[in-house]
Amino acid sequence: MPMIFRKMRDEDLDAVYNIEAASFSDPWLREFFEMELEYDSYVVVRDEEIAGFICTMQVLDECTVTNISVRPELRRQGIAEYIFKCLYEIMDDRDVRYYYLEVRASNQAAFELYRKLGFSQIGLRKDYYHNPVEDAIVMTMTRKTG
Numbered sequence: 001m002p003m004i005f006r007k008m009r010d011e012d013l014d015a016v017y018n019i020e021a022a023s024f025s026d027p028w029l030r031e032f033f034e035m036e037l038e039y040d041s042y043v044v045v046r047d048e049e050i051a052g053f054i055c056t057m058q059v060l061d062e063c064t065v066t067n068i069s070v071r072p073e074l075r076r077q078g079i080a081e082y083i084f085k086c087l088y089e090i091m092d093d094r095d096v097r098y099y100y101l102e103v104r105a106s107n108q109a110a111f112e113l114y115r116k117l118g119f120s121q122i123g124l125r126k127d128y129y130h131n132p133v134e135d136a137i138v139m140t141m142t143r144k145t146g
């Protein structure tokens, strides 16, 4: 099934917000996504539908992943890995080497995804998340460049 990775656009926001609301107990407000349109936020389109998204912030050679989600019924099909592969292509061209992100301590699926992608834990932010209150695991990955 061919997939397209492209910048998030205004007309994607309904679908993106629906995925967000179906994915998190403390979802971002829709306005956050409106602001994200200014930054490095991308969607994956499959069968002409938004299958997932990623929001990132780049500062010099660092990229922080602030949000990522895949439509619940499309999970475990390699879409998140595809999202990261496409993100790396964009960030490699900008000489970005260092990646950072936070994940809820109980979010095994995301933690395993990041481990598979080569991220490792560098810290813990106590009680960082709400609804329910939970620690955030801080992870990082340094991109090997040829």
Ligand SMILES: CC(C)(COP(=O)(O)OP(=O)(O)OC[C@H]1O[C@@H](n2cnc3c(N)ncnc32)[C@H](O)[C@@H]1OP(=O)(O)O)[C@@H](O)C(=O)NCCC(=O)NCCS
Residues within 6 Å of the ligand: 023, 024, 067, 068, 069, 070, 071, 074, 075, 076, 077, 078, 079, 080, 081, 082, 102, 103, 104, 107, 108, 109, 110, 112, 113, 114, 116
């Ligand atoms: C985390 C998430 C983005 C993964 O998306 P996905 O498209 O299902 O992931 P992929 O199919 O690309 O999986 C890649 C790898 O991640 C790991 N993984 C993904 N889902 C997993 C699960 N439920 N349990 C254990 N490992 C999992 C596996 O290592 C997997 O590789 P494998 O299938 O060869 O074993 C998805 O579960 C999701 O949207 N969750 C809700 C939102 C969220 O938690 N975002 C992260 C916030 S920090």
